[in-house]
Amino acid sequence: MATLRIAVAQVNCVVGDLDHNAALILDAARRAAEQGADLLLTPELALCGYPPEDLLLRPDFHRTCARVLARIAAEAPPALAVLVGHPHAVTAHADLAAARSDNAANHPLNGARIHNAASLIRGGRVEATYFKMRLPNYEVFDEERYFDAGSEPLVIDVAGVKVGVNICADVWEAGAPEAAAAAGAQVLAVLNASPWHMNKPVTREQVVADRIAATGVPVVYCNLVGGQDELVFDGASFALDRAARLVWRAPHCREHLALVEYRDGDLAPQALPAARPLEQDCYEALVLGVRDYLGKNGFKSALIGLSGGVDSALTLCVAVDALGADRVRAVMMPSPYTAQMSLDDSRALVRNLGVQYDEVSIAPAMQTFEHMLKPLFRDAAADTTEENVQARARMIVLMALSNKTGAIVLTTGNKSEMAVGYSTLYGDLAGGFAVIKDIYKTFVYRLCAWRNSQRHDIPDNILTRAPSAELRPNQTDQDSLPPYETLDAIIQAYMERDESPREIIAAGFAENDVKRVIGLLKRNEYKRRQAPPGVRVTERGFGKDWRYPITNRYRDED
Secondary structure, three states: OOOEEEEEEEOOOOOOOHHHHHHHHHHHHHHHHHOOOOEEEOOOOOOOOOOOHHHHHOHHHHHHHHHHHHHHHHHOOOOOEEEEEEEEEEOOOHHHHHHOOHHHHOOOOOOOEEEEEEEEEEOOEEEEEEEOOOOOOOOOOOHHHOOOOOOOOOEEEEOOEEEEEEEHHHHHOOOHHHHHHHOOOOEEEEEEOOEOOOOHHHHHHHHHHHHHHHHOOOEEEEEOEEEEOOEEEEEOOEEEOOOOOEEEEOOEOOOEEEEEEEEOOEEOOOOOOOOOOHHHHHHHHHHHHHHHHHHHHOOOOEEEEEOOOHHHHHHHHHHHHHHOHHHEEEEEOOOOOOOHHHHHHHHHHHHHHOOEEEEOOOHHHHHHHHHHHHHHHOOOOOOHHHHHHHHHHHHHHHHHHHHHHOOEEEEOOOHHHHHHOOOOOOOOOOOOEEOOOOOOHHHHHHHHHHHHHHOOOOOHHHHHOOOOOOOOOOOOHHHOOOOHHHHHHHHHHHHHOOOOHHHHHHOOOOHHHHHHHHHHHHHOHHHHHOOOOEOOOOOOOOOOOOOOOOOOOOOOOO
């Protein structure tokens, strides 16, 4: 019985950098050939990176993709079969354009059909091309905006084995895998750009197991790795045999090339990595997201405002682990309300991490603004206005340093604060990248505990004291919010699971808490729209997959 050696290239592509991505693919092809592979599998749209978004609307982009694909074919080892993910434009004839909608026919590509494709390269040429059948248009995906769906299976012969080709969402529902099996596939090769969120790897393996149960065909699943704006692709490529048993898994959040062998009618098992805690996977996703956002956008260093609290401590640790201590600078900006403990804890944290550290008092700025604004405010009582002035004074310091040094400001707000608007426009909400914007406050503490289990850098005081913005005397977050365990549960139920207030109250939460939290969430959409992008780690983050109108009078059912 034939033996097939499949190399899986879990690579970190850069959207739009076709030469870089081609070099990654060719390097993987050469190494795979040296290791005796018969077939190399690359991720979905590896040629251009995922998601290319409106680059797909540019005719010149497609011409460049076609040229680079031809170059890969010419330079790849001729005896190796290579499956490359790429966009594919099919020039429309008059009858084809007429069959499309008016919008498509008037598209900048003049009615051409655009496909999410995978091409088989062998012997110096493109031998066959498969078009993705299922186009996801939910969560962070928007593929129906750009692509036309394919309808025909592709089964290729490599080393005497019939290999079916699918792309990502093809395996998330019935249809495409069954078509490949009906066309004779003995093993299914799947190209993927599946972004990570908590517990996503388990879901992936389950949906693939469902397809195997329907077809009896084992699956090799190659996933993209790397950060792209708010998305993190975790790799974690895997293979399931004909009984849907896990026989191989690639590392989480790093590039990897490995061989999976098909022999005796099934995939051969390999040693599997040890189980990992969720906190470790999430922390490493944050690190990868920060490293790639800065690296792929040309930022050399990062700047973080410390508060002595848990959020800025976690953000600083992630930045140091992503970039190195020599590329991170922390600034503590105390006010008259800043506790000595906050100063002491911040100093201990930066000593432990070894980063450059500055202290700049904002008291003079507060006095100056009070003097400037007093004639305008007349006899109005002090309120959150004065608190917001403090946050904005701090951001002036950070942005001035950013402008002088070229360092990007990493903001420190978490998802709980983002949901209810506990952040200041042009203050702590301002910056270039929001590292923990999709991390609930309760999970912030869990991540800090895991990070300290690896190296105890975060002072215990930071993790045990009551959280406070320290914008007025003796202030704590819980002065005006429910306990974070309650707050986070309500946000998650309403925002991630679309439960109504009535359902959340029925689950045991106090009516006043539910209505207050949901009211805050709705009122602060305008703030979230002005927040910087940040790493998405939950099933629904405030970003590509949260598209609520700012002007919105809908009232939830009672």
